[in-house]
Amino acid sequence: MSDQKGLHYDAFISYRHNEFDSFVAENLHKKLENFKLPKSVLSKVRSGKKRIERVFRDVDELPLTDNLSDPITTALQNSDFLITICTPRYLESKWCMKEIEVFLQSHPRDHVLVVLAEDEPVNSFPKILCYEEVRSRNDRGEIVITRRELEPLAADTRGDNKKEVLKAMDTAVIKLCAAIFGLNYDDLKQRHRAQKIRRLSMIFGSIGAALLIFAIFATIMLIKISSQNRQLRYDLATTMANTADNLCADGRNKDAVYAVRGALPDDGTDYNEKALRALYQDMGVYKASDMYAPVCTYDVGSWVESFDILHDGQDILVAESDAAYVFDIESCDTVHEILSPYPNGLQADLFGEGVLWSTHLGSNFYSFDSGQNTEMELTDFARAYHNDDGSLAIVSDEGNLYGMDGFGNLLYTIYLNDIFTYEEPELADVFWNQDEVLCCFGGYEGWGYLSFDPQNGDIISLYEKKDESIYEPVFGYNDGILYAAISEETDEGSRVRVYANDVGSGDISWKLSIDDFEMEIVDAYDFENGNQRILVTEEFIYFYGAYEVAVIDPILEEIVSRYSYNEYIMEAWIMNDEMYFISNYGKVFTCSGSYGQQEVTDTFFTKKPVQYIKTARFINGELYILFLNASYVIRYSNSISPFAEAVDGEYEETSVELYFPDQVFGDEELYDFNIDLVSEVAFYSDDEKYSFGLFNDHTAKIFDARTGELITSFETTEEHFNDLRYCDLTGSYILSGEKSYIFDKDMRIICIMDRIVCVEDDYFIMYSNEYGYIRIPYIDYSGLCDLADDYLGDYEPPYTVKQKYGLN
Numbered sequence: 001m002s003d004q005k006g007l008h009y010d011a012f013i014s015y016r017h018n019e020f021d022s023f024v025a026e027n028l029h030k031k032l033e034n035f036k037l038p039k040s041v042l043s044k045v046r047s048g049k050k051r052i053e054r055v056f057r058d059v060d061e062l063p064l065t066d067n068l069s070d071p072i073t074t075a076l077q078n079s080d081f082l083i084t085i086c087t088p089r090y091l092e093s094k095w096c097m098k099e100i101e102v103f104l105q106s107h108p109r110d111h112v113l114v115v116l117a118e119d120e121p122v123n124s125f126p127k128i129l130c131y132e133e134v135r136s137r138n139d140r141g142e143i144v145i146t147r148r149e150l151e152p153l154a155a156d157t158r159g160d161n162k163k164e165v166l167k168a169m170d171t172a173v174i175k176l177c178a179a180i181f182g183l184n185y186d187d188l189k190q191r192h193r194a195q196k197i198r199r200l201s202m203i204f205g206s207i208g209a210a211l212l213i214f215a216i217f218a219t220i221m222l223i224k225i226s227s228q229n230r231q232l233r234y235d236l237a238t239t240m241a242n243t244a245d246n247l248c249a250d251g252r253n254k255d256a257v258y259a260v261r262g263a264l265p266d267d268g269t270d271y272n273e274k275a276l277r278a279l280y281q282d283m284g285v286y287k288a289s290d291m292y293a294p295v296c297t298y299d300v301g302s303w304v305e306s307f308d309i310l311h312d313g314q315d316i317l318v319a320e321s322d323a324a325y326v327f328d329i330e331s332c333d334t335v336h337e338i339l340s341p342y343p344n345g346l347q348a349d350l351f352g353e354g355v356l357w358s359t360h361l362g363s364n365f366y367s368f369d370s371g372q373n374t375e376m377e378l379t380d381f382a383r384a385y386h387n388d389d390g391s392l393a394i395v396s397d398e399g400n401l402y403g404m405d406g407f408g409n410l411l412y413t414i415y416l417n418d419i420f421t422y423e424e425p426e427l428a429d430v431f432w433n434q435d436e437v438l439c440c441f442g443g444y445e446g447w448g449y450l451s452f453d454p455q456n457g458d459i460i461s462l463y464e465k466k467d468e469s470i471y472e473p474v475f476g477y478n479d480g481i482l483y484a485a486i487s488e489e490t491d492e493g494s495r496v497r498v499y500a501n502d503v504g505s506g507d508i509s510w511k512l513s514i515d516d517f518e519m520e521i522v523d524a525y526d527f528e529n530g531n532q533r534i535l536v537t538e539e540f541i542y543f544y545g546a547y548e549v550a551v552i553d554p555i556l557e558e559i560v561s562r563y564s565y566n567e568y569i570m571e572a573w574i575m576n577d578e579m580y581f582i583s584n585y586g587k588v589f590t591c592s593g594s595y596g597q598q599e600v601t602d603t604f605f606t607k608k609p610v611q612y613i614k615t616a617r618f619i620n621g622e623l624y625i626l627f628l629n630a631s632y633v634i635r636y637s638n639s640i641s642p643f644a645e646a647v648d649g650e651y652e653e654t655s656v657e658l659y660f661p662d663q664v665f666g667d668e669e670l671y672d673f674n675i676d677l678v679s680e681v682a683f684y685s686d687d688e689k690y691s692f693g694l695f696n697d698h699t700a701k702i703f704d705a706r707t708g709e710l711i712t713s714f715e716t717t718e719e720h721f722n723d724l725r726y727c728d729l730t731g732s733y734i735l736s737g738e739k740s741y742i743f744d745k746d747m748r749i750i751c752i753m754d755r756i757v758c759v760e761d762d763y764f765i766m767y768s769n770e771y772g773y774i775r776i777p778y779i780d781y782s783g784l785c786d787l788a789d790d791y792l793g794d795y796e797p798p799y800t801v802k803q804k805y806g807l808n
Contacts, residue, residue, distance in 0.1 A: 008078050010049075010180060011113075013057040014099045015085035016092070020803060024117045024157060025085050027166060029057045031173045037181065041188060045181045052180065068098055076103045081111050081180055086125055086154075087118040088302070091343075100128055113176055114154040117165070118799075125152065153179055160799070161808040230270060237263035237272030243805050244278045249610040251625060251634030253294040254332075255797045256282045259807055261788045268781045273748040276781070281606075283787055285779050286753035290638040290770040292623055293606040298327045299632040299798055307626060307633045308350040309619050311388035316624070317350040318633050324348040324357055326368075329635070338366050338373075347380060352390030352406025358382060365408030374408065385430035392454055394437060396427035401439065403457050412457030414450075420464055422446040429532070431477040436460050438482065438503060440475040447473045449482055451503060463506045472520065476534025476541070480504055481554075483534045485543055487519045494518055498543060500554065510557040519545040535574050540593040542579040544569045549579065551593040563597045565589070571616035571623075580604075582623070584613050605636075631800065644766075644774045651765050651773060653757045654736065655722040658683050664691050670708035685724040685733065692724050692735070700735075702747065711747045729759050729778050 011032065015025040032052050042050060056075045068076075076082070082103040090096050103112065112129055131147045138144050155172035159165040171189075178185040240263040244256035260275045260282065280286065284293060298307075298318050308317040315335070316327050322343045326336035340346045340359055348357040355366045356376070363378035382397035384404075392411075395402040401414040416425050422445035431438040436451045441464075448464030467486065476483040482501045487494065496517040500509040519533075535542040540560070541552040547568055551561040567583035574580075578592045580600075586609035591597040601608050611627040618624075623636040661678035665671045681694035684705060691705040700721070701713040721737035734756060735741040742751040757765045763775040779787065802808050 007054065007075075009054050009056045009075060009080070010052045011055045011081040011083050011176075012076055012079035012099075012103070013055060013083045013085065014096055015057075016087065016089045016096060018089060021085055021087055021089060021117065023162065024115070024165065024169075025057055028083070028085070028115065028157070028169060028173070029055050031169060032176065035173055035177050037177070038188075041181075041183055044183060047181070049181065052177070068095065068102060072099070073102055077106055079103070080107075081113055082107070083113045083115060083176065084126070084129070085115050085117050086121075088123050090124065091126060097126060097128070100126055104128075109150070110153070112152060113179055114152045115172060115176075116154050116156045116158060118158060121154070125154075161802070163808075233263075233270070234272050237275040239806075241272065241274035241278045243807070244275075244282060245607070246610075247805060248282060248294065248607040250627070251294040251609060251636075252297050252632070252797075252801065253282055254297060254792070254795060255801055255805070255807070257788055258792055258795065258797055259805070261785065261792065264785060266785065268785075271781070273744065273750050276750045276784075277752060279784060279788060280751040280753070283784065283791065285641055285643060285784065285787065286751065286764070286766075286776055287606075287639075287641045288644065288754035288766045288768045288771065288774055288776070289640070290768075291606045292604055292636040292638045294634050295637045295639070296329070296332045296635040297632050298325075298332055298635070300325050301798060301800070302631050303629055304626055304631060304633060305346070306348070307615070307617075307624065308348070309617060309624060310350060310352065310386065310390045311619055313350075313352070313390055315350065316633065316635075317348055317355060319346055319348040319357075320631075322346055324355060326350070326355065336366070336368060336371070345380065349384035349386065349393070350390060351384075351386060351393055351404070351408060354406070354408055356382075356384050356393070356395070356404075356408060367407065376408070378402075383427065385427070387432040392432075392437075394427075394430050394439060399424065401427070403454070414452065414457055414459070416441075416450075419450065419459070419462060420446075420448060422464065422466055428473055429475045431475075431482075438477060440473070440482070440484070442473040447484065447486060449475075449501070449503070461503060461506065463501060463503075474519065474533040474543075476532060476536055476543070477503075478536035481509065483536070483541060483543075485519065485534060487517075496543075496545070498552065510554070512552070512557060512559065514543075514550055514559065514562075517545055517548060517550065533572075535572060535579055537574055537577050539577065542572065542574075542591070544572055544579075544581065549581070549591050549597075551579075551591065553593060560593045561591070561596070563589075563591045570613050571618055573618040580618075582613065582616050582625075586610065586613055586625075631798075640768070640771060640774070641776050643776050643779075644771075645776075646771065647765070647773045647775050649773070651757045651760075651767075653722070653767075654725055654759075656683050656686055656724065658722070661693060665693060665703075667708070671703065672708070681721055683722075683724065685726065687726055690724060690733070692721065694719075694721060702735075712743075712749070714749060727759055729762060729764075730780075 013025050013029055015021045032055055035052060037050055056079060058072060076099060109132065114125060114129060116124060118124060129152045131149050133145050134148050136144055155175040157165050157168045157172045159168050174189050175185055178188045240259045244259045247256035247259060260278045263275045264271050264279065298316055300318050300320050302320050304318055304320055306319050314329050316329055318325050318327065322340045324338040324346060325334050328335050338355060338357055342359040342361055345359050346357060348355050354368050357364055357366060358378060358380040360380050363376040363382060364373040365376055366373050378397050382395050384393050384395045386393040391406040393404045395404055399416050401416060403411040405411060422443055425441040425443045427439055428442045429440045437454045438449060438451045440449045441447060446464055446466040450462050451460045452458060453460060473484055473486045480503055482503050484499045486497045493516050496514045496519060497511060499511045502509055533544055541554055543550045543552065547565045549563045550559055553560045567585050567587060569581045570584050572579055572581035578590045580588060580590050582588050587599060587601045588604040589597060589599050609625065613625055614628045615626040625634045659682050661675045661682045664682040665675045665678060677695050678693040679696055684691050689705055691703045694700050698715055698717060699713055700716045702711045703709060704711055718737050718739055721735060723736040725734055727734045730742055732745055733743045736756050738755055740753050740756040741749050744750050754766055757767050763777050765773060765775050767773055797807055
């Protein structure tokens with residue numbers, strides 16, 4: 001509703017413009033304007049009004065200027081009451097806070113009515129409504145201003161889902177109307193209930209006469225309704241299977257299992273094959289490849305600012321703007337929680353035995369052992385670098401380096417201004433060796449490195465190079481050689497100089513220049529990349545910038561390859577002597593000085609991420625991803641099925657005889673289609689009950705070999721199949737190729753898995769290029785549901801996830 005100058009409003013609804021808050025505001029608006037006062041209380045209303053006539057609710061986003069628009073300001077001034085829809089998001093909006101301030105300039109405080117829609121009052125109520133400033137004079141006659149706590153008139157509409165919110169809203173509307181009309185809440189509540197009962201009695205009286213007719217009609221419709229209900233359940237399960245697919249793409253594997261498990265009946269009757277197929281996939285019971293899949297979600301409920309992991313530790317730190325949480329890596333359970341006294345700007349780093357965290361109010365060390373915080377003499381600009389196990393950390397703060405153990409104890413201090421000759425050296429990276437710590441620096445006037453004894457801070461070696469044109473150098477280290485990449489701007493454009501320094505002698509082994517190479521990531525999506533940018537193998541050095549990789553041969557001292565991309569490089573790592581990296585779009589590439597570059601997204605992920613990536617880390621063979629504006633961090637693992645066992649020996653792969661298409665489908669009366677559309681793959685099942693063909697449009701089709709009736713068809717990217725066989729173990733048919741498909745008795749696909757070689761006793765024998773022959777037991781419908789139930793336990797997805805994906 002847009003304001004019209006001069007209109008008067010009974011109430012102004014102030015709320016945050018997002019999906020849930022808008023839902024509450026819209027429905028509250030409707031209920032207020034439809035609320036009718038009982039006749040018995042009309043005489044007590046001083047204004048003489050019988051109903052709420054007009055409510056202002058702005059459906060447009062608020063202006064992007066520093067002031068509220070004139071129509072909104074006018075509406076606030078012309079409204080009798082202000083109703084605030086309070087959630088934690090409401091507090092984040094400066095425009096909502098501005099609306100309260102403007103309203104209080106011309107109205108008393110008791111005309112501000114609060115609706116608690118989510119979370120607790122302490123997290124959702126504006127502080128301006130919870131206290132007032134009181135002026136008084138002390139004994140010396142001086143004016144003293146103190147704060148007095150207030151309890152605003154609040155109505156509660158909270159609920160676990162939208163249905164419960166709407167139910168609670170009926171009571172909340174009575175409470176709000178009592179305040180607006182100046183009535184006693186309990187009196188209005190009882191009279192409104194009595195009015196409702198009288199109205200329902202009249203309705204039920206009329207209904208009684210129709211019940212007999214309805215009973216007859218209901219009996220006739222019962223069979224039809226039962227059939228429709230089965231179809232609705234089937235359609236809902238299909239929706240949940242699609243939802244699970246989206247959840248997996250967003251990294252929320254446990255929520256995906258929750259979605260499809262709830263759509264599958266316990267008794268195994270009338271199940272939806274897509275939901276069952278999704279549950280097999282999401283539980284990973286037949287995963288035999290080293291493709292990466294989401295296995296854990298570390299959820300904090302609001303936007304994640306950063307995360308930190310120890311390489312050989314068991315914990316992950318996830319930080320939002322005003323809190324940090326430490327999770328157990330494997331179980332995803334929260335083991336420690338740190339709440340900041342300041343609502344924004346929390347910075348946290350993980351140590352072996354605690355967390356170093358800071359805000360503009362100061363720094364603290366949280367101990368895992370005691371659960372207590374200890375104040376630290378550090379600023380909020382301090383940056384910490386820890387070794388793999390977190391037992392030692394180097395903290396850079398205001399030109400000094402501090403060595404700290406895993407418990408946050410100060411071991412030594414290194415004063416950089418007493419060591420370097422150029423001003424303001426800033427720590428850029430730290431490399432850990434057994435007997436020394438190598439710290440690399442950049443600054444306005446130069447760059448360099450410093451190595452020292454990690455036990456006592458004694459300096460071992462020092463190198464500095466004055467250079468006024470540098471910008472944010474990046475470093476890599478391997479076997480005593482430090483590689484430094486220095487960016488500079490020239491008249492011809494951007495250029496990077498790469499140096500190879502022998503740390504022991506301080507000599508420059510070689511150097512080279514790379515023209516038109518962009519190092520810095522600058523983008524509207526605010527992507528982050530603070531990871532190591534120079535990676536070293538035995539043969540090549542890989543150096544990457546924003547969207548380009550340079551491959552350097554250190555023996556020839558020259559660039560052997562340059563690879564450019566249209567996406568930002570978020571994290572890179574070495575695997576199989578090649579550089580792998582993931583882009584901000586979730587694509588994975590490999591590049592090599594010997595074999596060129598290649599996109600491997602489809603063979604790297606079981607399900608490619610679809611959201612933009614803000615930060616990624618590859619640690620201990622596992623990939624951690626933080627999506628842009630996400631409330632969780634995801635761990636991707638390439639582990640195979642937990643039921644898999646390696647087996648020795650050679651196994652003969654089952655297969656049937658292949659035919660040319662005209663030998664299988666040549667009977668034109670039996671098969672009513674053009675056999676030219678069938679590729680070279682055609683065969684009969686082992687019992688010759690079914691005929692199979694792989695079509696040129698990437699469709700696989702199975703027919704009844706006796707009647708030619710099409711039994712099932714599905715799209716596939718596979719180019720070869722070699723077997724369609726009845727399996728006594730499953731009691732159904734299995735189609736095998738590079739992927740294997742298990743059908744149920746109705747020839748519906750219920751599981752897609754890696755390649756089955758053969759069946760032995762109660763096991764599938766499968767083959768993986770990475771792991772060789774493995775065996776996995778057959779897990780039927782009942783067993784799969786039991787596994788899913790054990791995996792979920794009493795898990796419930798977060799409320800925001802239920803709302804976003806429709807899991808209510």
